[in-house]
Amino acid sequence: MRDGVFAARKGLPAVAVLTEEFRVQGEFIAKAVGMPGVPRVIIEHPCAGTGSANLERVARELAPRLIAALQEGHS
Amino acid sequence: MGAALKSPLRQSASEEQALEEFHARGWTDGLPVVIPTPERVERMLLAGGLDADLVLGEVGPSYAAASIEKVAVNAVMAGCLPDYFPVVIAAVRAVCEETFDLGVVQSTTHALAPVIIVNGPARAACGIASGWGALGPGHRANASIGRALRLVMTNIGGAQPGVTDMAVLGQPGKFTCCLGEAEELSPYAPLHVSRGLAAEQSAVTVVGVESPHSVIASPDGDDPEGPERIVRVIAGAIANAGSNSTYGGRGTTLVALNPNHARMVARRYATREALQQRLHELAVTPKSLLAQWAGASGRQVKNPASDEVVHAIAAPEKVVIVVAGGEGIYSAVFNTWGGGQHHVLPATREIALNEFCELPADRQAAKTKG
Numbered sequence: 482m483r484d485g486v487f488a489a490r491k492g493l494p495a496v497a498v499l500t501e502e503f504r505v506q507g508e509f510i511a512k513a514v515g516m517p518g519v520p521r522v523i524i525e526h527p528c529a530g531t532g533s534a535n536l537e538r539v540a541r542e543l544a545p546r547l548i549a550a551l552q553e554g555h556s
Numbered sequence: 557m558g559a560a561l562k563s564p565l566r567q568s569a570s571e572e573q574a575l576e577e578f579h580a581r582g583w584t585d586g587l588p589v590v591i592p593t594p595e596r597v598e599r600m601l602l603a604g605g606l607d608a609d610l611v612l613g614e615v616g617p618s619y620a621a622a623s624i625e626k627v628a629v630n631a632v633m634a635g636c637l638p639d640y641f642p643v644v645i646a647a648v649r650a651v652c653e654e655t656f657d658l659g660v661v662q663s664t665t666h667a668l669a670p671v672i673i674v675n676g677p678a679r680a681a682c683g684i685a686s687g688w689g690a691l692g693p694g695h696r697a698n699a700s701i702g703r704a705l706r707l708v709m710t711n712i713g714g715a716q717p718g719v720t721d722m723a724v725l726g727q728p729g730k731f732t733c734c735l736g737e738a739e740e741l742s743p744y745a746p747l748h749v750s751r752g753l754a755a756e757q758s759a760v761t762v763v764g765v766e767s768p769h770s771v772i773a774s775p776d777g778d779d780p781e782g783p784e785r786i787v788r789v790i791a792g793a794i795a796n797a798g799s800n801s802t803y804g805g806r807g808t809t810l811v812a813l814n815p816n817h818a819r820m821v822a823r824r825y826a827t828r829e830a831l832q833q834r835l836h837e838l839a840v841t842p843k844s845l846l847a848q849w850a851g852a853s854g855r856q857v858k859n860p861a862s863d864e865v866v867h868a869i870a871a872p873e874k875v876v877i878v879v880a881g882g883e884g885i886y887s888a889v890f891n892t893w894g895g896g897q898h899h900v901l902p903a904t905r906e907i908a909l910n911e912f913c914e915l916p917a918d919r920q921a922a923k924t925k926g
Contacts, residue, residue, distance in 0.1 A: 483659070502722075506663060509720045513618045513659075 482507040486516045495519065496550040498543065500526035520550040561594055562608065562625055578633075583711055585703065585731055589633035600628040603638030604645055605911030612645060613652020616659025618714030622648050626712055627704075634704035640682050640697055643760060644704045646907040647672050647734075650762040651705065653903040657896030661764050662715040666800070666893045667727040668764045668900070671810060672702055672734040673878050675748035676758030678907045679736040686736030688882035691768065691812075702732030727767040735880050741815035742879035743822035750828050751904040758907035763810045763876050764900040765890035769793055773817060774885040783824035786817055787831070790889060791838035794875075795868040799891040802841055803855045805868040806899040807892030811835070814881035832872040839875075840865035876902055 485497030497519055499507045504523055511517045528539055568574035574591045578584050590596065601608050601624065608625035615622050624645070631644045651658050651670050661668050674684045685695035693699065715721040723730070739746045748759035773789045775782035794809055795802050801809060813821065825831040847860035857866075869875050881887070893900060 506720050506722055509714065510617055510659075510663070513616070513620075513714070 482510040482519065482521065483514060485519050485521065486511065486514050489516060489519055494551050496547050497521040498547070499523055500528055502526040520553065522546050522550050560608070561597060562623075563597075563629060565594065582716055583707075584633070585706055585710065587731075589707070590635050592629040592632040596632045597625070597628050599638050600631050600636070600641050601625065603641040604628065605642075605908075606645070612648045615648075615652060615709060615713035616657075616661075617663045617720055618712070619659065620712050620714065622652065622708060622712050627708055630707040630711055631700075631704040634707050635696070635700040636704050637682075637696075637700075640701050640704075642907050642909055642911065643672075643674060643678055643682055643684070643697075643701050643758075644708075646758075646760040646905045647701065647705045647762060648708055650760055650903040650905040651709070653901075653905075655898040655901040656762065656764065656903050657898050657900045658709070658713065660896045661893075661900055662709060662713055662721055664893065664895060665722045665724045666895070667723050667725060667730075667766050668893050669727060669729040669733055669767075670705065670762040670764050671729065671890060672705060673747060673761045673763070673876075673880075674701075674734065674736045674758070674907070675739065675746045675761070676753075676756065676907070678758035678909055679739075681758075681909060684734070684736040686738040686880050687741075690735040690880050691733065698734045698736075699732050702734035705734075706730065706732060729767050735812075735878075737878050738815055738880050741818075743819050743826075744828045744877070744879060747876070747878050748904055753904065753906060758909055759904050760907060761876070761902055761904040763808060763890070763902045765808075765810045765892050766799075768812065768888035768890050771887045771889055772885055773887065775820070777820070783821045786821050786887075787825070787834055788838055790887065791835055791840075793889040794835070794839040794891060795841045796891075797849045799868065800894045801868040801892050802866070803846065803850060804866055805839075805870045805874060805892070805894060807874070807894040808900065808902050809839075809869055809875045809892050810890035811875060811877050812880050812888040812890070813877060814884055814887050815879055816883040816885075817887045818879045828877050829872065831877060832875050835875050836867060836869045836872045839868040841868065 482497045485495045488495035511519050571591050606624050610624045612622045627648050682697045684697045709715050737747050749755050753759050771790055771793045773786040775785045843857050843860050843862055843864050847857045850857045
């Protein structure tokens, strides 16, 4: 979330990607660093170490949600 | 008393009831705290001698302002005597240095905690232990100063386990972790002097690291290679399979040498800088060995068949050496994380010992043993 805010502050289109276990922490960080509305997409947990086939599935499902979040953030 | 304080005043029928409310609201570390009554907080404020509104820094991950008053409330809760408050103030200032990366130190899944190292006259003034069991139980100043910083990080910084503090297991040093340097028994210049302060000043140095890993070394005193054997064992404890820095160190490692080891090591490495340089050289892992572990660490090794080595300490200044503990065969290594924008750089801040206002007459009576 912090990275998403820093990128947005630099004027870059940004969407933070968090796994479900980090949703609450992410909301806290977004508020704490002064950008509670930074676009974010929540994905399943865990992702790390779940194998390339699963990561590919996660990425395929994530891609359209990322694009939608970017479009929403700039509409 | 109490009219000058800005913090909201809460009412409870008894201290027991107040304590239960503190626990219920997540304002403690899980252990009982001293209830911060206005009188107790004001006595702490007098010992700091600074304006209650003065802001020491912003405490991540909430980045809320740490005013002197808010820090005093937490110091009371931790069980600090007023005499300890200047040390707590310096420790809060140190962790709020931008380069300490406190926001991510508090939120990472890794088991980081700040170790507070105290140098100079403040050690004797506050009774901060630097010898036998300095990091263990039984030392009031060590325990309560480290705990005060933790409560500041919880109650001002907003770190709550599993919510904002995502440490997978955490570690006991997240309750409290404070010790003095055994300057009088050390062959080296005091740590704070090596970091730019004068010997007669008092200072805290904070280092963000894991829990201590005991290092055994019992070389023969007649063995001319004895000093080098100790240093090699320490280097081996730094570059181990489970440590983040083994895979390419960017963080700062802490080494606590007991005075006996320190004197032996200093026969070959007469200065901190010489020892830092040697640890940097020795704390390495061949890429061929690293490749066997690297997948588990989430990192890949380039050229795994080469003769190259990976340094667990990226540069000599990336290891802090402190002399502490009793005389014996055990020293300790505190390994590190390596994340954060600045890779959690250690920070040193002076302790302002002479700023306090005179407290009422029982101040001396309340002093801890030396």
